[in-house]
Amino acid sequence: MDTKSTPPPRPHQIPNPSRPDFLACWAAASPSKPMLAFHFLRALSRIHGVTTVRRRTRTIRRAAYSSMARAASPRRAWSRALLGQARARRSRTLTGRAVLLRRRRITAAAPPQPSSPASRSATIIAARGEISTAAARPLPPRQEGEPPRADALRRLVPGGAGMEYCSLLEETADYLRSLRAQVQLMQGLIDLFSCQ
Amino acid sequence: MSSRRSRSRQSGSSRITDEQISDLVSKLQDLLPEARLRSNDRMPSSRVLQETCNYIRSLHREVDDLSERLSELLATSDMSSAQAAIIRSLLM
Numbered sequence: 405m406d407t408k409s410t411p412p413p414r415p416h417q418i419p420n421p422s423r424p425d426f427l428a429c430w431a432a433a434s435p436s437k438p439m440l441a442f443h444f445l446r447a448l449s450r451i452h453g454v455t456t457v458r459r460r461t462r463t464i465r466r467a468a469y470s471s472m473a474r475a476a477s478p479r480r481a482w483s484r485a486l487l488g489q490a491r492a493r494r495s496r497t498l499t500g501r502a503v504l505l506r507r508r509r510i511t512a513a514a515p516p517q518p519s520s521p522a523s524r525s526a527t528i529i530a531a532r533g534e535i536s537t538a539a540a541r542p543l544p545p546r547q548e549g550e551p552p553r554a555d556a557l558r559r560l561v562p563g564g565a566g567m568e569y570c571s572l573l574e575e576t577a578d579y580l581r582s583l584r585a586q587v588q589l590m591q592g593l594i595d596l597f598s599c600q
Numbered sequence: 601m602s603s604r605r606s607r608s609r610q611s612g613s614s615r616i617t618d619e620q621i622s623d624l625v626s627k628l629q630d631l632l633p634e635a636r637l638r639s640n641d642r643m644p645s646s647r648v649l650q651e652t653c654n655y656i657r658s659l660h661r662e663v664d665d666l667s668e669r670l671s672e673l674l675a676t677s678d679m680s681s682a683q684a685a686i687i688r689s690l691l692m
Contacts (some may be wrong), residue, residue: 434666436687443636445686448674449669451674455670457668457671457675460671460674460675461668461671462631462669463668463671463672464667464671465663465664465667466669468666469663486628551645551646551649553646553649553650553653554649555650556649557652557653557655557656560653560656560657560660561656569621570621570624572622573621573624573625573628576628577624577627577628577631578609578654579656580628580631580652580655580656580659581610581631583656583659583660583663584659586664587659587663587666590667590670591666593668593670593686594669594670594673596685596686596689597670597673597674597686598673
């Protein structure tokens with residue numbers, strides 16, 4: 405894959421004072437790069453002893469989304485949704501393992517498995533942040549002026565299901581900015597690693 | 601004028617006007633990578649939403665790909681020394 409050069413930083417848009425405060429605070433700061441780097445690197449340093457490349461890839465991807473959510477302001481709904489998904493995944497894995505241990509003690513014949521295939525596929529889907537694995541909520545159209553394309557957007561942006569159309573647009577823009585910063589950070593890390 | 605007033609009356613409890621929504625859509629359009637290629641004329645909002653969905657999906661794929669490359673690199677290199685060098689270069 406050809407190396408991607410980082411795009412030049414965008415000039416900050418100065419909020420128009422005549423617009424309502426609702427828009428002014430939205431055009432505010434892009435995600436803080438040092439905080440992003442700190443959270444991601446701390447998560448990376450916690451990875452030791454995971455031998456399979458596939459599992460390490462999954463752990464790194466989850467660490468990327470979690471650190472992106474932590475570096476963002478907790479005011480953001482997508483940040484809270486991502487952290488909630490990670491927390492639910494961790495508790496579900498633990499309960500799954502507890503059930504497996506109990507079954508193993510009873511039967512004492514089943515081979516040890518880290519997680520059942522059903523829960524693993526569910527966690528992979530949840531890790532992508534695209535589909536909610538808990539009972540698939542029907543996405544209600546919140547406003548009459550909302551175009552049908554917003555449905556796909558709601559599925560892509562974490563926590564987008566329960567939002568009004570206006571907040572959805574706002575959250576999407578912030579999520580896009582954070583995603584782009586995260587991708588730039590990871591690309592920079594890879595460049596640094598491969599130069600050593 | 602009257603059409604906008606009747607439209608805002610139709611939307612009921614939400615006090616968001618169409619102008620604010622179009623403002624948000626244009627800001628989304630500015631975030632897209634193609635905004636640099638074409639002139640910043642307003643695309644129809646459905647087009648902006650579609651391009652945003654495609655962009656988010658491509659960014660997700662890129663995160664997956666980069667995490668795979670990172671995991672391969674982490675397997676081969678020593679973490680602690682590389683980590684110290686990276687932190688030094690990133691935060692200073």
